[in-house]
Amino acid sequence: MTTVDAGWVSCDVAIVGGGLVGASLALALASLPLTVVVIEAVPPEDPTQPSFDAKTTALSNGSARILAGLGVWDEIARDATAIRQIHVSDRGHFGSALIDAKEQGLAALGFVAENRRIGAALWRRLQGMPRLQVRSPATVSAVTSHPEYVSLTLQEAKGVSQVRARLVVAADGAQSLVRQASGVEATRVDYQQTAVIAKVLPERRQDAIAYERFTAEGPIAMLPAPEGRVVVVWTLTPEAAARVMALPDAVFLASLQTAFGWRLGRLVSVAERHAYPLALTQASASSAARVAIIGNAAQGLHPIAGQGFNLGLRDAATLADVLADACLEASTETVDAGSEALLQRFAAWRTRDRRLLIGFTDGLVRLFASPFAPIRALRALGLVLFDLSPIAKSALSKLSSGFAGRLPRLARGVALTRPPDQKASVP
Numbered sequence: 001m002t003t004v005d006a007g008w009v010s011c012d013v014a015i016v017g018g019g020l021v022g023a024s025l026a027l028a029l030a031s032l033p034l035t036v037v038v039i040e041a042v043p044p045e046d047p048t049q050p051s052f053d054a055k056t057t058a059l060s061n062g063s064a065r066i067l068a069g070l071g072v073w074d075e076i077a078r079d080a081t082a083i084r085q086i087h088v089s090d091r092g093h094f095g096s097a098l099i100d101a102k103e104q105g106l107a108a109l110g111f112v113a114e115n116r117r118i119g120a121a122l123w124r125r126l127q128g129m130p131r132l133q134v135r136s137p138a139t140v141s142a143v144t145s146h147p148e149y150v151s152l153t154l155q156e157a158k159g160v161s162q163v164r165a166r167l168v169v170a171a172d173g174a175q176s177l178v179r180q181a182s183g184v185e186a187t188r189v190d191y192q193q194t195a196v197i198a199k200v201l202p203e204r205r206q207d208a209i210a211y212e213r214f215t216a217e218g219p220i221a222m223l224p225a226p227e228g229r230v231v232v233v234w235t236l237t238p239e240a241a242a243r244v245m246a247l248p249d250a251v252f253l254a255s256l257q258t259a260f261g262w263r264l265g266r267l268v269s270v271a272e273r274h275a276y277p278l279a280l281t282q283a284s285a286s287s288a289a290r291v292a293i294i295g296n297a298a299q300g301l302h303p304i305a306g307q308g309f310n311l312g313l314r315d316a317a318t319l320a321d322v323l324a325d326a327c328l329e330a331s332t333e334t335v336d337a338g339s340e341a342l343l344q345r346f347a348a349w350r351t352r353d354r355r356l357l358i359g360f361t362d363g364l365v366r367l368f369a370s371p372f373a374p375i376r377a378l379r380a381l382g383l384v385l386f387d388l389s390p391i392a393k394s395a396l397s398k399l400s401s402g403f404a405g406r407l408p409r410l411a412r413g414v415a416l417t418r419p420p421d422q423k424a425s426v427p
């Protein structure tokens with residue numbers, strides 16, 4: 001095969017990965033006086049696109065606010081379903097808990113949206129943004145660090161080319177090439193669990209209620225979807241998941257019914273199923289020389305608490321905030337988007353939120369995976385106590401809403417071009 005050298009371009013920021021988190025960052029940066037290149041291996045309309053796939057995402061109120069700041073929330077909200085109550089129960093035990101938006105003084109606890117819809121909205125808005133170049137399909141195959149810039153090698157249909165950037169953002173998912181090439185190590189804990197996802201039509205329509213049911217085989221989440229359907233996220237051992245994936249529809253529905261119970265009446269029909277092996281990936285740092293690491297490249301979480309994208313979106317909003325400060329402090333010509341000081345500010349700001357959410361999610365997985373009878377009994381008691389404690393519910397609701405800790409401008413509903421001390425109301 002002939003290799004064509006298609007030349008090189010230089011920019012302030014190169015984002016590797018235009019998935020959920022990378023595309024969100026690109027939109028955030030579009031309001032700043034920075035030249036940005038987004039490099040994505042698989043275009044959004046491709047059925048094999050790994051980020052905008054068959055999954056649905058539970059979006060926190062904080063994420064909805066960030067997406068509104070990016071100008072895409074109205075389009076996403078058209079097909080999203082609000083969650084106003086979350087019912088948590090433990091099969092075979094008396095304990096259960098209800099978290100209600102009204103009790104928390106909120107209109108909704110969050111929203112459920114299809115990844116494909118979120119991706120379509122983000123990419124539609126990316127088109128035609130000044131100072132932003134989208135390269136897709138284009139795969140980054142090598143990363144070379146220099147004192148003044150980082151050089152990326154791109155494989156495209158037209159040949160091999162180079163992008164030189166003052167700052168490279170690793171938004172290329174849990175297996176991040178950029179993270180590895182930058183010398184940042186990552187740990188991976190295989191949970192030995194697989195999530196089976198399917199859209200199911202139940203007999204009883206219960207709009208706006210999400211269910212989280214813990215069973216001996218693993219947790220089952222039922223998230224509200226349009227037209228009275230629910231999205232099932234059924235976590236099982238890899239062997240059980242393989243069995244469940246192979247079942248005919250009627251047998252699949254009967255097995256799910258036995259595991260979940262009859263709270264939604266009879267489970268009538270099911271659409272296609274998808275399986276995702278689950279692991280916790282954790283980068284040892286949020287940055288390296290001229291590299292920022294965000295989204296799944298920084299931390300890939302178990303979906304038990306539905307927080308992976310919400311956390312990654314806050315990575316993106318925070319990086320955009322730090323870059324906005326740098327643009328306000330310096331004239332455009334002198335902004336060094338990849339300076340050591342800027343990256344240190346970003347990494348320090350992200351430490352607490354990352355640690356809290358990783359610990360919370362991993363703790364939940366371990367607590368509810370435990371087969372030991374005393375722990376299961378304590379867990380049931382914990383649910384009862386939790387249900388009786390408005391303080392515990394309020395703390396959990398705050399943590400999962402994305403409004404805890406120090407918030408970047410976009411999460412406060414403030415434009416990035418405003419000075420950093422500009423305050424906005426936070427519910």
Ligand SMILES: Cc1cc2nc3c(=O)[nH]c(=O)nc-3n(C[C@H](O)[C@H](O)[C@H](O)COP(=O)(O)OP(=O)(O)OC[C@H]3O[C@@H](n4cnc5c(N)ncnc54)[C@H](O)[C@@H]3O)c2cc1C
Pocket residue numbers: 016017018019020021022039040041042049050051052055056057058059138139140141171172173174177195197233276294295296297301303305306307308309310311312
């Ligand atoms: C079953 C399941 C359910 C989930 N539910 C929720 C939920 O309810 N709420 C929630 O907040 N989160 C949820 N998550 C987590 C969420 O899906 C992820 O956190 C999110 O997809 C991370 O997005 P990302 O853009 O960082 O990475 P990815 O989605 O992995 O995207 C990475 C992108 O980079 C591109 N790429 C990779 N390598 C290269 C390269 N070398 N060159 C160019 N491009 C490249 C890929 O093509 C891809 O588009 C769930 C996850 C799973 C598995």
